[in-house]
Amino acid sequence: MSSQSQRVNKGISSLVRRLLVEIPDxxxxxxxxxxxxAIEFVKEVLESSRSPAVVADVNQASDLIKKRLLQxxxxxxxxxxxxxxxxxLLSIPAINQKWAVLYFLYQLSDHQQxxxxxxxxxxxxxxxxxxxxxxxxxxxxxxxxxxxRRDTQAFEEAFAPEGLMKLPTREGGQxxxxxxxxxxxxxxxxxxxxxxxxxxxxxDNYVEIDPPETALLRDLxxxxxxxxxxxxxxxxxxxxxxxxxxxxxxxxILHTLAEPSLLYRGLSSFVQSADGGLLGQSLRAxxxxxxxxxxxxxxxxxxxxxxxxxSLDEKEPRGGIGKAGVxxxxxxxxxxxxxxxxxxxxxxxxxxxxxxxxxxxxxxHGFSSSHGDPMVGAFAERLLIxxxxxxxxxxxxxxxxxxxxxxxxxxxxxxxxxNAVTEAPDxxxxxxxxxxxxxxxxxxxxxxxxxxxxxxxQKVFLIGKSLNFIRYGCGDSQWxxxxxxxxxxxxxxxxxxxLETWIDEAYKTTMARLIHLMAExxxxxxxxxxLKNYILLGQGDFIALLMExxxxxxxxxxxxQYRHTLTAQLEHAIRGSNAQYDSPEVLRRLDARMLQLSHGxxxxxxxxxxxxxxxxxxxxxxxxxxxxxxxxxxxxxxIKRVEFALASTWRKCMTGARxxxxxxxxxxxxxxxxxxxxxxxxxxxxxxLQYYILFEVIESSWxxxxxxxxxxxxxxxxxxxxxxKYLNAITHKGLLxxxxxxxxxxxxxxxxxxxxxxxxxxxxxxxxxxxxxxSWSVSDFTRRQGAEVRTDSKGRREDEDGNLINTPATTRRGxxxxxxxxxxxxxxxxxxxxxxxxxxxxxxxxxxxxxxxSLLLGDxxxxxxxxxxxxxxxxxxxxxxxxxxxxxxxxxxxxxGRSSAKG
Amino acid sequence: xxxxANRKQDKEIMAAQARQVIDVFHEISTLLNADLDRQTLSxxxxxxxxxxxxxxxxxVIKELKKDAEETQKEILQSRGQx
Numbered sequence: 001m002s003s004q005s006q007r008v009n010k011g012i013s014s015l016v017r018r019l020l021v022e023i024p025d026x027x028x029x030x031x032x033x034x035x036x037x038a039i040e041f042v043k044e045v046l047e048s049s050r051s052p053a054v055v056a057d058v059n060q061a062s063d064l065i066k067k068r069l070l071q072x073x074x075x076x077x078x079x080x081x082x083x084x085x086x087x088x089l090l091s092i093p094a095i096n097q098k099w100a101v102l103y104f105l106y107q108l109s110d111h112q113q114x115x116x117x118x119x120x121x122x123x124x125x126x127x128x129x130x131x132x133x134x135x136x137x138x139x140x141x142x143x144x145x146x147x148x149r150r151d152t153q154a155f156e157e158a159f160a161p162e163g164l165m166k167l168p169t170r171e172g173g174q175x176x177x178x179x180x181x182x183x184x185x186x187x188x189x190x191x192x193x194x195x196x197x198x199x200x201x202x203x204d205n206y207v208e209i210d211p212p213e214t215a216l217l218r219d220l221x222x223x224x225x226x227x228x229x230x231x232x233x234x235x236x237x238x239x240x241x242x243x244x245x246x247x248x249x250x251x252x253i254l255h256t257l258a259e260p261s262l263l264y265r266g267l268s269s270f271v272q273s274a275d276g277g278l279l280g281q282s283l284r285a286x287x288x289x290x291x292x293x294x295x296x297x298x299x300x301x302x303x304x305x306x307x308x309x310x311s312l313d314e315k316e317p318r319g320g321i322g323k324a325g326v327x328x329x330x331x332x333x334x335x336x337x338x339x340x341x342x343x344x345x346x347x348x349x350x351x352x353x354x355x356x357x358x359x360x361x362x363x364x365h366g367f368s369s370s371h372g373d374p375m376v377g378a379f380a381e382r383l384l385i386x387x388x389x390x391x392x393x394x395x396x397x398x399x400x401x402x403x404x405x406x407x408x409x410x411x412x413x414x415x416x417x418x419n420a421v422t423e424a425p426d427x428x429x430x431x432x433x434x435x436x437x438x439x440x441x442x443x444x445x446x447x448x449x450x451x452x453x454x455x456x457x458q459k460v461f462l463i464g465k466s467l468n469f470i471r472y473g474c475g476d477s478q479w480x481x482x483x484x485x486x487x488x489x490x491x492x493x494x495x496x497x498x499l500e501t502w503i504d505e506a507y508k509t510t511m512a513r514l515i516h517l518m519a520e521x522x523x524x525x526x527x528x529x530x531l532k533n534y535i536l537l538g539q540g541d542f543i544a545l546l547m548e549x550x551x552x553x554x555x556x557x558x559x560x561q562y563r564h565t566l567t568a569q570l571e572h573a574i575r576g577s578n579a580q581y582d583s584p585e586v587l588r589r590l591d592a593r594m595l596q597l598s599h600g601x602x603x604x605x606x607x608x609x610x611x612x613x614x615x616x617x618x619x620x621x622x623x624x625x626x627x628x629x630x631x632x633x634x635x636x637x638x639i640k641r642v643e644f645a646l647a648s649t650w651r652k653c654m655t656g657a658r659x660x661x662x663x664x665x666x667x668x669x670x671x672x673x674x675x676x677x678x679x680x681x682x683x684x685x686x687x688x689l690q691y692y693i694l695f696e697v698i699e700s701s702w703x704x705x706x707x708x709x710x711x712x713x714x715x716x717x718x719x720x721x722x723x724x725k726y727l728n729a730i731t732h733k734g735l736l737x738x739x740x741x742x743x744x745x746x747x748x749x750x751x752x753x754x755x756x757x758x759x760x761x762x763x764x765x766x767x768x769x770x771x772x773x774x775s776w777s778v779s780d781f782t783r784r785q786g787a788e789v790r791t792d793s794k795g796r797r798e799d800e801d802g803n804l805i806n807t808p809a810t811t812r813r814g815x816x817x818x819x820x821x822x823x824x825x826x827x828x829x830x831x832x833x834x835x836x837x838x839x840x841x842x843x844x845x846x847x848x849x850x851x852x853x854s855l856l857l858g859d860x861x862x863x864x865x866x867x868x869x870x871x872x873x874x875x876x877x878x879x880x881x882x883x884x885x886x887x888x889x890x891x892x893x894x895x896x897g898r899s900s901a902k903g
Numbered sequence: 904x905x906x907x908a909n910r911k912q913d914k915e916i917m918a919a920q921a922r923q924v925i926d927v928f929h930e931i932s933t934l935l936n937a938d939l940d941r942q943t944l945s946x947x948x949x950x951x952x953x954x955x956x957x958x959x960x961x962x963v964i965k966e967l968k969k970d971a972e973e974t975q976k977e978i979l980q981s982r983g984q985x
Contacts, residue, residue: 004953004954007949007953008950008953008954008955011946011947011949011950011953011955012950014946015943015946015947015950015964015967016967018942018943018946019943019964019967019968019971020967020970020971020974038967038970041963041966042963042967045959045962045963045966046955046956046959046960046963048959065931065935068935069934069935078934081930081934082931082934085927085930085931085934086931088927089924089927089928089931092920092923092924092927093920096952097951097952097957100951100957101928101947101948101951101957102931103957103958104947104951104957104958104960104961105928105931105932105935105937106935107957107958107961107962108932108935108937108938108939108961108964108965109932109935109936109937
């Protein structure tokens, strides 16, 4: 210790000796005394403050020096050199107190700058110059009094450009800090002189105002925080009262400063209000975060103002405020950027009142993406990060859990009100369990925020819907849980590309799983195949057997049909055909029943096969689809039935032609010939129609459906669409579509359905007529046979009987006997009279059938669909019919139809 | 003997380092226009190394310089008068 103080003493004395100036002609004792005085003084000073006032940090001292160098010289050359020196210094281990030495040098260097304001004096008006003269040597206080020295330091800092620089950088990250520093670092240095000059000039032309600027400055921080103060009270929530005594320029400055204050007031009340959903709350939180950083700015501003006001020199013009560095104008500049932010936020808060959810995000996103001002864009972007947080958490829940957690209805997917479901937009009510898929959720286009594109939203919607469906419709919540555990990721605003890949991934996984479930667990494809086989009559042997066994039953009136017989026959048909090898899962669902019966119907009209579809699969095979299937089945069933009837009649005729029907009467033979011709025509028609529907329509559509549903990446929606298309193709091409030209007769008059129905009815009644003719022929035959018996009663029939042993029971006698039955004509008048009536009826029906077919062919020939035109060509391949256009020939045909229907 | 030689070497190194330090500081001081010659600087450095408050030292030096200037002026004046 003693050696240290000794060394200090020695140092001090040598220092003093070096610095003292030799005064010539001075006696040595005086010099001695002067020297010792100086040494005393130095010692005293050094003793009085042992510890430094600044924190011991090498870097801080070097930073200070660097700054100083940058300020004093416009080129960075010297600062660069200093940095080099500094690194060299750090590498030398010789001394411990490097920072102190640096600081010491720093302290020594700055004494030259304090006089800079004085430089302005030559430019001042000569009148003032004299008065100023006295004050000019006010520079730094040069006394060794350290307390005041410290004050000067504070003053110095506030005044020096780096004092100003602190403000903008502290504005809570409103801009990148470094950018700011670079932007600000040079101009103050360059302009420093001119600013000083301007300040001085302004101070000269200064007028005293009331209340003084210092008072206004003192009140300003409160005003900026939206609090009333003595001079600037808030008169209402949205207005600030300015003192009336102020000059106009100050008033305009205060106007500018009032803007952030009022905006802040409005925003802080907005932040405190509580209505609005989650997104509204997150918007409030984001805004309140911004307001906090604004308050930080105000606090900085306040501390600057405080410091300035303390160090103000009352004797300076304008109370010295010109040199103090904080003026109202500066405050305006400092708050400008914050004001912009506040303005934007208040705009957003105003507009957000009428918006919610996705619209809110779209609004802010609109600012961030399409506003011309990059600052506004960046600001909105920052807000967006906070505001979208609840949105993304909702999105995450939706695409990874399939759950909608949206208490305020802000997400773009919303749950449909179950009561409002009944009326679907396209008129066909779907109802039932299918609503799980179609109706449980809906996509609200208005609520899709603009950060997400429409088809992207569609995808998201599908993902969530599928997950939900898997969980509730398919009862596979285990998988959903595993999936959400494995795949769940944090989503947030910003990285759109990764978000998209994630969502695509989720989409693929979910869809694949759903299709897998549909195919494996619920046998969707098997059901579709079964529907085609049984309902669309694809399984020929089964249908033929069913029809044969049911035929006699179904000829009876509808009231006499019993369910148990029907099901028993169905069972029999299944057992007897290849259907028995089908899986029990499928056969279990097959059911036969009667439709709603109306008076006068026979069994044929009411019978229907049914294929029962239950919960998850009915999403694809909807209620509507089921009805379409039924419609097609009924139509096909009728065709089948007519075919069956015609075929059995044809068979009867053919066998009869070899026996009972061989008459001598040319008229009767002619009638039979014509009848057979017409019958053959009808059979041809039915055959072509059946071929067309089964092979051209159903099979080709089925093929399309197969390719569609086995495509890679097929979704449930695609499946549903493909299936609907399949059904539509069948019903439309299968002549069941109800869309035809509407003329004034009514919409249903022209449809193929009605035309075909008419033709089929004609065929049935023709068959009845043929049966009538047949029974007439048979009775005619038996009558003639009876007459023959009467005339040939003498006997000679035994050998004949032996010849005809192999003919059917109805034709016990050979037809060659008929020619000699003429004598009996008179006795059987009543029977003979029936023949012309029957013939007439057959002729009328046959003609009517022909016109009908011509009409149908006329319609078919002008169909836009190639397949349907093809049907027309196939039916009329040798131009037997002349296809009739409706306009000319229709009325006549209708007349005929009516008359024949009556007859 | 080797220990003494070592010490000597050490001392030489130390001295070289000290000279280097003073060189660096001198350059910095000229950069900063601190207006100090080498010897004054080295005295100051040794003072600071011994725990003197750098701030106080700086003000002392400023004061002394001012005094020196004033005396210089007085001398000049008295000479001019004569």
